Amino acid sequence: MIIADPKPFGQVKEYIKDYKRVLVVGCGTCVTVCLSGGEAEVQLLASGLRIALGKNGKNPVILEGTVQRQCDEEFVVPVLDRVRDERIDAVVTLACGVGVNFLADRLGSVPVFPGVDTTFYGASAGQGLWAELCAGCGNCITAYTGGICPIARCSKHLLNGPCGGSEKGRCEVAPNSIDCVWQLIYDRLKKLGRLSELQNLLPAKDWRTASDGGVRRSVREYLQEPK
Ligand code: SF4
Ligand code: SF4
Numbered sequence: 706m707i708i709a710d711p712k713p714f715g716q717v718k719e720y721i722k723d724y725k726r727v728l729v730v731g732c733g734t735c736v737t738v739c740l741s742g743g744e745a746e747v748q749l750l751a752s753g754l755r756i757a758l759g760k761n762g763k764n765p766v767i768l769e770g771t772v773q774r775q776c777d778e779e780f781v782v783p784v785l786d787r788v789r790d791e792r793i794d795a796v797v798t799l800a801c802g803v804g805v806n807f808l809a810d811r812l813g814s815v816p817v818f819p820g821v822d823t824t825f826y827g828a829s830a831g832q833g834l835w836a837e838l839c840a841g842c843g844n845c846i847t848a849y850t851g852g853i854c855p856i857a858r859c860s861k862h863l864l865n866g867p868c869g870g871s872e873k874g875r876c877e878v879a880p881n882s883i884d885c886v887w888q889l890i891y892d893r894l895k896k897l898g899r900l901s902e903l904q905n906l907l908p909a910k911d912w913r914t915a916s917d918g919g920v921r922r923s924v925r926e927y928l929q930e931p932k
Contacts, residue, residue: 742799775804843914851893
């Protein structure tokens with residue numbers, strides 16, 4: 706899922722301090738699971754904004770809402786309707802950056818502000834902890850690395866084995882909290898009986914499928930309108 710962290714409260718407060726009717730809108734998917742942008746976080750942020758701006762002598766109307774997804778038209782239409790019908794003059798979204806963009810593209814002259822910092826694609830790594838597992842490179846190489854991604858999980862994104870800082874299976878960047886991914890890859894391939902594959906030469910990675918290649922699109926031609 707996409708992981709995001711709540712933005713510092715003061716930053717969000719600053720964004721909206723001059724608006725009179727603000728909608729704080731959450732997203733029911735990834736950011737709900739990683740506890741940064743679901744219904745509960747919308748309530749917390751909206752309450753905090755009411756209190757903090759009230760103390761400053763401003764009393765904006767802070768409205769709340771959460772939709773299942775902010776990256777699909779059908780789920781976002783009710784947000785657009787509310788903005789129009791309830792004369793909202795600014796939106797704070799707690800969706801990931803995709804949701805910020807998706808709303809901004811559709812909200813005309815109404816500004817959209819991010820309420821979270823989108824960080825990475827990851828998964829749960831323990832209670833209250835999420836870890837990066839994929840960097841969306843567009844050309845997955847994990848078939849050769851035992852299903853473990855050296856791009857997302859190596860602090861230096863090394864593709865040809867460990868750097869000199871790998872020690873006792875830990876990454877030199879943060880030995881107490883990060884495994885050296887090349888140790889994980891070695892151990893995994895060994896367990897799979899495929900260790901010898903590490904000696905295979907692979908062509909240099911083509912990074913044009915990653916964000917370095919420009920704005921990316923994903924097409925399912927069978928769903929597209931005939932031309
Ligand atoms: S190789 Fe690319 S697509 Fe595969 S997990 Fe790593 S970043 Fe993601
Ligand atoms: S110690 Fe391992 S994970 Fe850390 S930067 Fe070096 S190769 Fe990458």
